[in-house]
Amino acid sequence: MIFVIAEHKDNKLKSITSELLVFAQRAGRDFGQPVSAVVLGENTTSLAEELKSKKIDRVVTIDDPQLAEYNPDAYVEALKSLCEKEPPFLVLIGHTTQGMDFAPRLSVALRRPLIAGCVEYEKQGDRLILTRQIFNAKMNMKTAVRGEPPYFATASPGAFPGDEVEAGGSAEIVPFSVSLTAPGRRKLIERVEAPKGKADLSSAPIIVSGGRGLKEKENFSLIFELAEAIGGSVGASRPVVDAEWLPREYQIGSSGQTVSPKLYIAIGISGAIQHLVGMQTSRCIVAINKDVEAPIFKVAHYGIVDDLFKVVPALTRIFKDLRQA
Amino acid sequence: MKIVSCIKPVPDPASRLAINETKTWIKDQDLTFVASEADNYAIEEALRLKEKHGGEVVVISMGGEESARVLRSGLAMGADRAIHLRDPKFKGADEFAAADALATAIAKDGGADLVLAGVQSDDLGTGMTGTMIAEFLGSAHATVVVGVEANPESKSLRVRRELEGGINETIELPMPAVLTIQFGINQPRYASLKGIMAAKKKEMKVWSAADLGLSDEAAGKAGAMYEVKEIFVPERKSKVEIIGGSPEDAAAALVEKLKKEAKVL
Ligand SMILES: Cc1cc2nc3c(=O)[nH]c(=O)nc-3n(C[C@@H](O)[C@H](O)[C@H](O)COP(=O)(O)OP(=O)(O)OC[C@H]3O[C@@H](n4cnc5c(N)ncnc54)[C@H](O)[C@@H]3O)c2cc1C
Ligand SMILES: Cc1cc2nc3c(=O)[nH]c(=O)nc-3n(C[C@H](O)[C@H](O)[C@H](O)COP(=O)(O)OP(=O)(O)OC[C@H]3O[C@@H](n4cnc5c(N)ncnc54)[C@H](O)[C@@H]3O)c2cc1C
Numbered sequence: 001m002i003f004v005i006a007e008h009k010d011n012k013l014k015s016i017t018s019e020l021l022v023f024a025q026r027a028g029r030d031f032g033q034p035v036s037a038v039v040l041g042e043n044t045t046s047l048a049e050e051l052k053s054k055k056i057d058r059v060v061t062i063d064d065p066q067l068a069e070y071n072p073d074a075y076v077e078a079l080k081s082l083c084e085k086e087p088p089f090l091v092l093i094g095h096t097t098q099g100m101d102f103a104p105r106l107s108v109a110l111r112r113p114l115i116a117g118c119v120e121y122e123k124q125g126d127r128l129i130l131t132r133q134i135f136n137a138k139m140n141m142k143t144a145v146r147g148e149p150p151y152f153a154t155a156s157p158g159a160f161p162g163d164e165v166e167a168g169g170s171a172e173i174v175p176f177s178v179s180l181t182a183p184g185r186r187k188l189i190e191r192v193e194a195p196k197g198k199a200d201l202s203s204a205p206i207i208v209s210g211g212r213g214l215k216e217k218e219n220f221s222l223i224f225e226l227a228e229a230i231g232g233s234v235g236a237s238r239p240v241v242d243a244e245w246l247p248r249e250y251q252i253g254s255s256g257q258t259v260s261p262k263l264y265i266a267i268g269i270s271g272a273i274q275h276l277v278g279m280q281t282s283r284c285i286v287a288i289n290k291d292v293e294a295p296i297f298k299v300a301h302y303g304i305v306d307d308l309f310k311v312v313p314a315l316t317r318i319f320k321d322l323r324q325a
Numbered sequence: 326m327k328i329v330s331c332i333k334p335v336p337d338p339a340s341r342l343a344i345n346e347t348k349t350w351i352k353d354q355d356l357t358f359v360a361s362e363a364d365n366y367a368i369e370e371a372l373r374l375k376e377k378h379g380g381e382v383v384v385i386s387m388g389g390e391e392s393a394r395v396l397r398s399g400l401a402m403g404a405d406r407a408i409h410l411r412d413p414k415f416k417g418a419d420e421f422a423a424a425d426a427l428a429t430a431i432a433k434d435g436g437a438d439l440v441l442a443g444v445q446s447d448d449l450g451t452g453m454t455g456t457m458i459a460e461f462l463g464s465a466h467a468t469v470v471v472g473v474e475a476n477p478e479s480k481s482l483r484v485r486r487e488l489e490g491g492i493n494e495t496i497e498l499p500m501p502a503v504l505t506i507q508f509g510i511n512q513p514r515y516a517s518l519k520g521i522m523a524a525k526k527k528e529m530k531v532w533s534a535a536d537l538g539l540s541d542e543a544a545g546k547a548g549a550m551y552e553v554k555e556i557f558v559p560e561r562k563s564k565v566e567i568i569g570g571s572p573e574d575a576a577a578a579l580v581e582k583l584k585k586e587a588k589v590l
Contacts, residue, residue: 072466073465076460097468097469097486097487097488097489098488100452100453100456100468101456101467101468103453104420104424104453104454104456104460105456105457105460105466107421107453107457108424108457109460113550113551114420114421114453116452116453117450117451129554132451133450134448134450134556135342135351135447135448135450136447136450139342139557139558139559140556140557140558140559141449141555141556142553142554142556142557143551143554144551144552144554145550145551146549146550146551147550185465185498185499186467186497186498187496187497187498188494188495188496189483189495189496189497190494190495191492191493191494191495192492192493192495193491193492193493194491194493230590238509239508241509243512244512254489255487255489255491257491262589263587263589283587283589284583284587284589286579286583292567293558297561297563297565297567298562298563298565299563300563300565301564301565301566301587302565302566302567302568302579302582302583302587303565303566303567303568304567304568304572304576304579305567305569306572306575307572310572311572311576314572314573314575314576315576315579315580317576318576319580322580
């Protein structure tokens with residue numbers, strides 16, 4: 001059995017859930033394992049109905065008032081109990097803030113392997129081989145889990161094509177009841193959305209974005225000058241914001257803004273996955289980076305592999321000349 | 326408050342990484358190691374909490390000489406003492422084995438009110454270790470933390486966590502607790518010359534696997550839950566067009582292409 005732990009919010013399945021289902025449907029076929037979606041929460045009927053429409057074998061619901069709000073203690077206790085009662089082959093969880101908040105605890109609680117941030121899997125003989133990215137996506141690592149199942153894996157968001165999930169199942173809905181012993185130790189006080197601020201880049205047609213390659217705050221003027229010459233807006237990677245060169249509202253990426261301009265110029269940005277998820281749907285991506293192996297070149301359409309301190313002023317000059325012409 | 330801050334040595338981000346002969350790890354002999362970036366934020370947060378509430382900050386690391394080096398930099402920033410888990414048997418640990426050793430050492434040192442780890446490391450970067458330490462210690466935890474307020478009297482913490490899509494949540498949890506600290510929570514201080522001098526006199530405990538009472542099956546590679554089959558540089562499937570020439574020529578050619586080919590100007 002392969003379990004997919006469905007992630008949901010406000011009574012809606014999150015996109016990672018479909019991605020996990022694709023992973024599970026493929027692995028299920030390869031390893032001859034049935035697939036179950038597992039949904040934890042309170043009043044999960046509508047979610048279970050939606051999951052039931054996919055081509056899977058079962059939907060397991062774990063309904064409990066203590067699961068109404070996500071909390072790691074209750075999740076670990078409930079899932080541990082399920083995995084002990086019906087030992088699965090593989091448990092798939094999202095490599096999301098929520099998934100990575102409880103998966104490591106679950107793996108230790110059951111003393112079974114967890115491979116986090118998987119982007120691919122394969123079958124070698126009857127062994128499960130999982131691949132993940134290391135060194136900020138510069139390299140990949142293939143790992144083989146050791147010992148008996150269950151095995152735990154989290155999948156990186158975007159690694160599996162969620163829109164390829166097969167529909168048309170007739171899964172039965174099976175409630176699993178747990179008696180959660182201890183109340184969760186965490187208490188939610190509040191949840192707030194970060195203020196948007198004035199740098200709303202979501203509709204900017206051209207964005208010139210700078211990263212840590214700029215070395216220091218003062219050098220960021222190079223980015224502003226180029227942006228002005230080209231008639232674009234300025235964006236930044238996270239370290240730039242963390243170092244307080246620019247306010248948080250300029251940050252592009254998983255914990256910043258998502259943008260898709262027609263032109264995105266990434267300057268001195270390595271292209272970490274958390275940055276890529278915020279900009280990779282841009283129509284044309286240009287990368288200026290002195291390191292030819294920087295992962296930003298995997299998504300870029302045009303690249304210049306050279307020192308930004310030489311390339312950027314040259315570019316700015318050309319655009320200034322064009323304007324005057 | 327007693328705060329333990331974990332520091333993982335990682336290759337200096339500017340280094341060129343080469344894969345070893347067996348293709349299972351990088352060649353790490355000639356590399357310079359520095360503290361994994363998130364760990365600097367964790368130590369800084371530990372020092373600020375100590376400045377506010379008193380107590381001590383202990384830095385801990387598992388690894389060889391490179392761990393001694395990052396521990397000394399933690400001491401130079403202001404930590405009170407260090408614990409170095411050093412033993413050839415620790416080599417090849419995965420997150421599980423690393424967390425087991427770190428948690429065992431923290432317990433042996435008398436436990437802690439607060440354990441801080443980085444949100445993820447700069448090398449393997451899975452972000453599991455801190456959360457696993459929490460489970461080994463049986464304490465509460467919170468991940469991706471961007472703000473901490475401690476209340477030592479009531480033994481409780483109020484922390485702000487970063488969720489996806491720019492949403493932050495504030496939660497309360499009891500101490501002892503483990504927190505994984507997100508980049509940007511503060512501005513880490515640099516070690517002063519005085520700090521560097523003072524660090525030389527500070528205590529550094531060195532513990533082996535036997536000192537921790539860890540069996541040979543639990544430490545390092547033997548205690549790992551998975552085995553590395555291969556590490557490799559992924560094939561680049563993209564269609565990136567690298568524009569060569571002098572910076573001036575490349576810039577000019579790029580502008581031409583953006584106008585004529587991509588038609589985005
Ligand atoms: C097969 C294999 C072989 C390996 N061989 C080596 C090797 O030869 N040499 C080597 O140095 N590493 C080696 N490692 C790395 C391994 O020991 C890592 O420390 C461990 O896997 C932690 O994973 P992570 O970096 O993804 O941690 P994350 O969970 O991403 O790290 C988060 C935080 O946990 C804390 N942390 C993690 N590890 C340590 C540590 N060791 N000490 C203190 N704090 C820590 C830090 O605060 C860090 O910021 C190997 C790993 C594997 C799987
Ligand atoms: C939970 C979480 C959320 C995150 N959210 C985000 C997010 O929303 N947005 C984000 O951006 N990151 C985010 N990150 C951080 C992310 O993992 C990376 O650390 C970050 O994107 C790296 O920024 P960078 O590319 O500017 O810096 P680095 O990775 O340091 O890259 C600098 C680049 O500049 C190049 N360079 C240096 N000097 C020169 C020169 N003279 N000329 C040309 N090139 C040069 C280098 O080759 C290198 O590729 C998040 C991380 C975590 C753990």
